[in-house]
Amino acid sequence: MKKIQIGDMLASQIVLGVMRINEAGKNPVEALETAYAGGINFFDNADIYGRGECETIFGNALKESSIRRDDIYIQTKVGIVPGVAFDFSKKHIIEAVEGSMKRLDVDFLDSLLLHRPDTLMEPEEVAEAFTELETSGKVRHFGVSNQNGGQIELLKTAVKQPLLMNQLQFGVMHTGMVDAGLHVNMADAGSVSHDNGLLEYSRLNKMTIQAWSPFQYGYFDGPFVGNEKFPELNAKLQELADKYGVTPTGIAIAWISRHPAAIQTVIGTITPSRIKEVCDASDVILTREEWYSLYMAAGNILP
Incomplete structure (x- = not known):
């Protein structure tokens, strides 16, 4: 599997997200070992997943597995507070990290992300929290989630650590x-930039995008792979899957991996067979023609 350099981490391009690790009937140990055997060495958590239960299950499964802690990267996210909304205060960030470390049963986190923006954020408080966490050895790398360039730049007025993800x-x-980058100087719907050039901002600032929910359409309306609502897209996915000897799901991942921004893709499945099919397709490199054909099969147009 292709690896991506993120700071001093040589991380797998595919990330296993554990939001669903608490689903009934799942074998978390088998899921982790299948992912690791397929080349995944990066695992994404969040304290909000299962109200902390997912971190506990992940930590226990890691202990039961044959995977060495030092051979993988463990990431979690903090900042979403049930019944409140968001909290990027120094007190909350530090307490949340310590809670996550206890549930994960680890001595340190490889990376910590601020989970969704907090409009009441005070950059100086975040900076104090990050410095304390880094100095104490509890967190090695930092990043954000679902933030735009302006929000990141605001953080950087106080935060001294590189924001890597x-x-x-x-x-x-x-x-x-x-879409916004392809429709520059146009007046159609695709020309609307909702995030002020976030893709280009990320590349210019060497921030790794971690793509979440890569198989969903709409606002968590469901998966598009194999969905009869999208016949043209699925026909193209199947055509390329047949060509490369992988599955349509694997091609959907290859579409993301083909972008030169070196994007990591976070998969949320805990089913070993699904994990394996993604890993098996991780080395597929689509041509430009194939990449654009999928883009247009998804209903997009080119100017």
Whole structure:
């Protein structure tokens, strides 16, 4: 599997997200070992997933597995507070990280992301929290989630640590970041830039985009792979899957991986067979023609 340099981390291009690790009937140990055997060495958590239960299950499964802690990267996200909304105060960030570390049963986190923007954020408080966490050895790398360039720049007025990652929804059915760049100087719907050139901002500032929910369409309306609502897209996915000897799901991941922004893709499945099919397709490199054909099969147009 292709690796991406993120700071001093040589991370797999595919990330296993554990939001669904608490689903009934799942074997979390098998899921982790299948992912690791397929080349995945980066695992994404959040304290909000299962109200902390997912971190506990992940930590226990890691202990039971044959995977060495030092051979993988563990990431979590903090800042969403049930019943409140968002909290980027120094007190909350530090307490949330310590809670996550306890549930994960780890001595440190490889990376910490601020989970969605907090409009009441005070950059100086975040900076104090990050410095304390870094100095104490509890967190090695930092980043954000679902933030735009202006919000990141505001953080950087106080935060001294590099902000290395930004989790954003992206996939062949969530192409807003691409659309705006392709429709520059146009007056159609695709020309609307909702995030002020976030894709280009990320590349210019060497921030790794972590694409979440890559198989969803709409606002969590469901998966598009195999969905009869999207016959043209699925026909093209199947055509390319047959060509490369992988599955349509694998091609949907290859579409993201083909972009030169070196995007990591966060998969949320805990089913070993699904994890394996994604890993098996991780080395597929689509041609430009194939990439654009999928983009247009998804209902997008080119100017």
